[in-house]
Amino acid sequence: xxxxxxxxxxxxxxxxxxxxxxxxxxxxxxxxxxxxxxxxxxxxxxxxxxxxxxxxxxxxxxxxxxxxxxxxxxxxxxxxxxxxxxxxxxxxxxxxxxxxxxxxxxxxxxxxxxxx
Amino acid sequence: xxxxxxxxxxxxxxxxxxxxxxxxxxxxxxxxxxxxxxxxxxxxxxxxxxxxxxxxxxxxxxxxxxxxxxxxxxxxxxxxxxxxxxxxxxxxxxxxxxxxxxxxxxxxx
Numbered sequence: 001x002x003x004x005x006x007x008x009x010x011x012x013x014x015x016x017x018x019x020x021x022x023x024x025x026x027x028x029x030x031x032x033x034x035x036x037x038x039x040x041x042x043x044x045x046x047x048x049x050x051x052x053x054x055x056x057x058x059x060x061x062x063x064x065x066x067x068x069x070x071x072x073x074x075x076x077x078x079x080x081x082x083x084x085x086x087x088x089x090x091x092x093x094x095x096x097x098x099x100x101x102x103x104x105x106x107x108x109x110x111x112x113x114x115x116x
Numbered sequence: 117x118x119x120x121x122x123x124x125x126x127x128x129x130x131x132x133x134x135x136x137x138x139x140x141x142x143x144x145x146x147x148x149x150x151x152x153x154x155x156x157x158x159x160x161x162x163x164x165x166x167x168x169x170x171x172x173x174x175x176x177x178x179x180x181x182x183x184x185x186x187x188x189x190x191x192x193x194x195x196x197x198x199x200x201x202x203x204x205x206x207x208x209x210x211x212x213x214x215x216x217x218x219x220x221x222x223x224x225x
Contacts, residue, residue, distance in 0.1 A: 002162070032211055043203065043215045044160070093159045097211055103148045103167075105213060107159035 003027050004096050006108035013084055014116055021079045021111045023094030029074040030096035034105065035067070038091045050077050084115045118143040122204050122216035129194055129223050137189040137219045139204030149187050150213065151180050152203040160203055163189075194223045 003026040013019050023033055032051050036044040048069050050056040056069035066088075068080040077096075081088055091112050095105040119142040129135055141149065148167055152160035164173045166182040173180050177198065179190040189202055201220045205213040 004159075006159075034212065043217045046212055049212060091157075095159075095213075103165055103207060103211075104150075104162065105211070106162055107152070110157070110159045112157070 002098070002104070002106040004094065004106050004108040006094055006111050008111060009109060010112045010114075012114045012116065015085050016083055018080055018082045019084055019113060021081075021092055021094075021113075023077045023079070023096070023108050025075045025096040025098075025106075028096075028098045030077075030098060031074065032097045033071055033077040034095045034097075035069060035077075035079050036093045036095065038093060038110075044093060047079075081113065084113070086115045089113055089115045118206055118208055118214040120204055120206055120214055120216035122202075122219050124219060125217065126220045127222070129191075129221070131195055131223055131225050132193045134190070134192045134194070136191070137202055137221070139187040139189070139216055140185060141187070141204075141206045143206045143208045143214070145208050146206060147209070148207045149182055150205045150207070151178075151187070151189055152205065154201045154203055154218070163202075191221070194221075196223045196225050199223045 005024045007022045035047045038044050047062045048056045048058045050069045050071035052071050058064045071077040093110040095107045121140045123138045151163040154160045164180040169184045177192050181188045199222050201218040203218045205215045
């Protein structure tokens, strides 16, 4: 149980294009999903918290117009990196918290974004 | 502001050589302390949640303990497949997690 998937696992795009990353909870309903970014040799940095049916809450310094988050259902959240630039290249990881749990978060396998 | 500090940054062990990883934290109103394992290029894998001082949890060669200021992840007789980065995170008044920088563990055969 508690499986979270992400798609795609790897994406390479040209500068200026937009990229959408999907995060799905496969065997549980997730009221809350989180999006993290991880640079090489660094820990996870929370970008935003998304609750189903409401607007995402962004961490300080994260541009909400650049990183669009949609949490349309209890099993799906999407992160769209708009007008991507090379500095947006990173490892993006989502996590999901089950509706019946306050604490545990389960992570997806991550998406490696490379912007040329 | 919640703070989590992990030590050492990197640890190299011989197979069978037991050791401990440390996670020191400063948080107002701890709701939970989490240990995750992360392999290169993968998302973190959940290991343990600890809720209160004195609590201990075990899974195979791993044992996690918690005090009011820190948590330890003890690794008994590690194997090469235990090589990974181990992440500690705390949760306080909201569901968001604050992560430490991790300990990169290498177990040599």
